[in-house]
Amino acid sequence: MPADAKQARTAKEPLFHIAKRDHIAWWKAWLIRVSAIVLALVFSGIISYLLTKENPLSIYATMFDGAFGTERRIWNLSQSLAMLLCVSVAVTPAFKMRFWNIGAEGQVLVGGLATAACMILIGDKLPSWLLLLVMVIASIAAGALWAVIPAFFRANWQTNETLFTLMMNYIAIQLVSFFVYKWSVPKGSGQVGLINRSTKVGWLPKIGDQEYLLNILIVLAITLIMFIYLKYSKHGYEISVVGESENTARYIGIPVKKVIIRTMLISGAVCGIAGFLLVSGTDHTISRDTAGGRGFTAIMVSWLAKFNPIFMVLTSFLLVFLDKGASQVSTKFGLNKSFSDIITGIIIFFIIGCEFFIQYRVQFREKEGKTK
Amino acid sequence: MSEPTVTEKPEKPEIPAIRLEHITKRFGEVVANDDVNLTVYHGQILSILGENGSGKTTLMNMISGIYFPDHGKIYVDGQEVVIRSPKDAFQCKIGMIHQHFKLVDIFTATENIVLGLNEKGRFSLRRAAERVREISAKYGFELDPNKKIYEMSVSEKQTVEIIKVLYRGADILILDEPTAVLTPQETQKLFAVLRNMRDSGKAIIIITHKLHEVLSLSDQVTVLCKGKNAGTVQTAETNEEQLTEMMVGRKVTLNIDRSEPVNPVDRLMVQGISCKNREGTELLHDISFTARSGEILGIAGIAGSGQRELLEAIAGLQHVDGQILYHNPKTDQIDDLRDKTPVQIRELGVRLSFVPEDRLGMGLVGNMDIVDNVMLRSYRKGKSIFLERKAPKSLAEKIIRDLEVVTPSAATPVRRLSGGNVQKVLVGREIAASPTVLMAAYPVRGLDINASFTIYHLLNEQKEHGTAVIFVGEDLDVLLELSDRIMVISSGRIAGIVDARTATKEQIGLMMTKNTKVQTQEGGAADAG
Incomplete structure (x- = not known):
């Protein structure tokens, strides 16, 4: 050259x-x-x-200790993992449909509120198995209602679901505040305290002496069902098609409106169950912080796992581990x-x-x- | 190449305007360009010809600064240059006119042309408009610098794009399939302008699929085949057969066999349908026609004349007034399909297949694999709430085998396939339903010769099976060769239905612009190169 x-x-x-x-x-x-x-x-x-x-190494050792140090800590970790996983699984069908549901926080809260309401208002009127059933149904209905309102408006009038679901969160928080004040024990303290502390009516039963085991099993079952639903059912297929391209869905004759509403019903219902598990199975009380930001963290968990419910076990473990470990570091x-x-x-x-x-x-x- | 020397003769300068040496570009495992060489001189028009996925656009994108080559050198006017961005390309006086226009609709031509330019001195829109006029006059464009883009026809928009790069001082122009959206008359006008530019010393590279355009316009042809140079020939010394052979790597017959319709029956009677968009503009006006079984009805028209709305109305995706009557061959009943949803249409027992224009945005789901895409039409079958993937899987494999779809497996997402293979999957699925009516909108757009002919043969096969085929096309030569009758629509109205065996291209071209305000000039310079 x-x-x-x-x-x-x-x-x-x-x-x-x-x-x-x-x-x-x-x-x-x-x-x-x-x-x-x-x-x-x-x-x-x-x-x-x-x-x-x-010494950084001792910091990491402390983190590990905070997460796994004692048997109790391991159970706590698993419980927090299960709760985060439950909400993450709940938001997944919506996100897979490209429906930006950032209202999981509110949907969990109203689910918890419905549960608490049953425990307080009809706790002594029903046999305990029937009460638990009513609580589950009420929490599912409340969560689903909270999710379906934005879905309905989006499906029919193309409203922005991000803003709508976000706003629904604030309504849920204020609603809970109102009832917490109303039900507070002692009156005016602004705290509900443990509901049915002595009778433990409406508390999720223990398996053996493990307080959280039933919670964890329920969440694992939901995760598995959701995985199968999204991957192998016709509904799951429709969700993917609507999410990828509404135009294709229309062309092929998938009723887009119906799919949006149905999917959000499911998403909200699972959020409602998360609320039920938090109130009946974990805290036995209700406050503005019952959802504890899980509705937002769940979005990250779901995305990191690429919307695969099984991977979400890993991603929610990671976040919960960091959270538990880091707070131990702060304390120590x-x-x-x-x-x-x-x-x-x-x-x-x-x-x-x-x-x-x-x-x-x-x-x-x-x-x-x-x-x- | 020998030591560059400048000779006296201006018509054949020795220093090439642009020269590519050993250009290689990989995308992951795929080699898009492999050791490609290319040379263009000033005052020359070079055609780049190649099948889809042969790396034409990738190569041009490297010259215009969109991609960066993995290996190889680019010389402009004999100097080695490095083009990292479109800005670098402009500094080397290279301008590319993309297939899809990048214009701001509510701006005027001049505003679009100067957009993003940061010239020294005080900015004057009037002076800019003056320069736009000068450029137009110099090369023979017809353009009003103060016209807004949204008022323009496609060919005017293209003119704006071309002037945009000339305004920036481009000496080397690259046009990516410029004639895909033009009528025959507009194409002639564009070619006249390109010849003017060549004569004034510009180097022009044009990417096209249409062989007769290559032959009539260019001085030289460089053929790419699977990312490699398949050779460069002087246009005057070649012909369609040779070019096709170089492009495909083997001999291809370019004939479409058109059989006489056997025993045609009126299958679909469209009567007086009209529709408006949200703003109240009429998209379709009183359209009436009949599609017969065993016959291909071609639909010609400028893009956006209502073709899409018409097909979508029949497919149950667009609300219209009027009647769409379907004669069911099984029950001998006549049903009105108007305002029925796609599912309702299917439930009536109407086997209507539709290959939409927007393949990945409407016909298929890009992120899903071939099996899941094949399943779109049939997943509802059966009462189970779970999907049945076995039958779709074997159908997918059958389509891959029969239509020679190039794919790693049936589990590959369709967006990873090349355009032709995407279309084969879509057409394969639509044909698998053994339709009585098959509608195809621009089914060969962006497809290479081989894939195009596969599609033509499939349409012909359907016709011979007694399907009523409705074929919306843009290449008039193909429409004339393939169809039995051609319906020309213009601005949402029927401009006429002609017999494809006797009609001429010019006749159809004129009908296409019948109701529009766009001026067309007859008899543009049509000298062969």
């Missing part, structure tokens, strides 16, 4: 460019994920050392909650960020050989 030396002046490739991957071997994807977690641990180790001068080292939030934030950032490297490939400029 008779190339003039001057010509090379503009000839400079960019340092790297980014190309979308077509396909990635599963082991490579997992290698990237594992190295992301290692990097996250190293990075947050450095940050924690700089901020607190504590006398740091406030913000520190544990920093650690959680860093780790989640790395985990979500590594998906980029699974989707895309970064190519660096090749070194030019001299024999050209």
Whole structure:
């Protein structure tokens, strides 16, 4: 090549460019994920050392201890995992349909409210098996109602479901506030306290002496059913088609309106069950914080698991583990909650960020050989 | 290549306007371009010809700064350059006119042309309009610089796109399938302009599928086959057969056998249908026609003349006034399909298949695999609440086998397939329902010759089985060869129904613009290259 030396002046490739991957071997994807977690641990180790001068390893040991340290902690972890998983599974059909349901928080709350109302108002009037049945039905109905209102408006008048479901949250919170005040014990304290503390009427029964086991089993069953529903049922297929392309759904004759409303009924109903489990099976009380932000965290869990309910066991475990571990760190080292939030934030950032490297490939400029 | 020297003769300068050497581009495992070389001189029109997925557009996108090559060098006017972004491309005086226009509807032509330009000195829209007029006059465009985009016809919009790159000083123009949306008359006008530009020393690269356009317009043809150079030939020394052979890698017969309709029966009687959009503009006006069994009814018209609404009305997706009567061959009953949903139509026992224009947005679901897409039509069957994937799976495999769909497996998401294979899956599914009426909207748009002919043969086969085929097409040559009758629509009205065996292209081209305000000039320069 008779190339003039001057010509090379503009000839400079960019340092790297980014190309979308077509396909990635599963082991490579997992290698990237594992190295992301290692990097996250190293990075947050450095940050924690700089901020607190504590040994990062002892911080991690404390995190582990906070999550698995005692049998009780393991049960607590599993219980929190189950609750988060339940809400995540609940929002999944909606998100799979590309219906941005950010109202799970409110749907869980009204489910819990309905449960609490049954326990307080008719707790002594029904046999306990019938009461539990009524509570389940009431919570399902309440959650489903809260979800179907935005769905109805969206299906018929194309209202924005994101704003609508968000607003429904505030209504639910205020509604709960109102009833908490009304039912508060002692009057005016603003707290309901343990409902039916002495009789334990309407409390979800224990299995053996494990308080949370029934909760966990119910959630696992729901997760499995949802997995099968989404993957193998005709309804699940319709949800995917509507989510991917409403136009295709219309073309093929899927009743889009009906699918939207039906799916949100299901989504809300499962949220209602989550509310029931929180009130009847966990807290035995109701407050504005009963849902505890799970309605929002669940969205992340669901997306991270790519809408696969089985994977959600993993992703919700990750978030619950970080949460439990980090709060133990805060307690033990006398740091406030913000520190544990920093650690959680860093780790989640790395985990979500590594998906980029699974989707895309970064190519660096090749070194030019001299024999050209 | 020898040492570049400038010769005296201006019509054949020795330094190429643009030269590509050993360009390679990979997307994951797929090699889109493999060691491609290409040369264009000033004052020359080069056609790039190749089947779908042969890497034509990828190659051009690397010149215009949208992709960056993995290997290889680009020389502009003999200097090696690195084009990292469309901005770099403009600095090298390269301008690309994409297939899909990128214009702001509510702006005027001039406003769109200067949009994003950051010229030194005070900005004057009037001066800009003046320059637009100069450019138009120089090359023979017809354009009102102050006309708003939404008032323009497709060909005017294209003119704006071309002037946009000329305004930025482009010396090398790349046009990606510019004639796909034009009528024959508009195409002639565009070609006249392109010839003017060539004569004034611009280098022009044109990507097209249409062989006769290659032959009539270009000076040289570079053929790509599976991402590789299949050769470069002088247009004057070649013919359609040779080009096809280079492109496909083997001999292909380009004839469509048109059989006489056997025993045609009126199958679908459309009577006086009209419809309006939300703004109250009439999209269809009093359309009446009959589709017969064993016959292909072609529908010609400028894009957006109501073809989509018409087919969607028949398919039960669009509300219309009037009547759509279907003669059921089994029960001998006549049903009105108007305002019935697709499911109701199916429940009436009407075997209506529809290949819509928007394949991945309407006919198929891009993220689903072939099996799940094949299942769209039939998943409802049976009372079980669960899906039955066995029959769809074997149907998918049958379609893959019979239509030679190139795919890793039946479990591949259809969006990963190339355009032709996507269309084969869609047509395969629609035909599998053994329809009595088959509607296909632009079924070969964006498809290569091989895939196109597969589709034509499938339509012909359906016709021979006694299906009433309705075929909306854009290539008039094909419409004339394939159809039995052609209905021309223009601005939502029927401009006429003609016998495809006797009609001419010019006659249909004129009918297409009958009711519109768009001016057409007759008899544009049609000299062959």
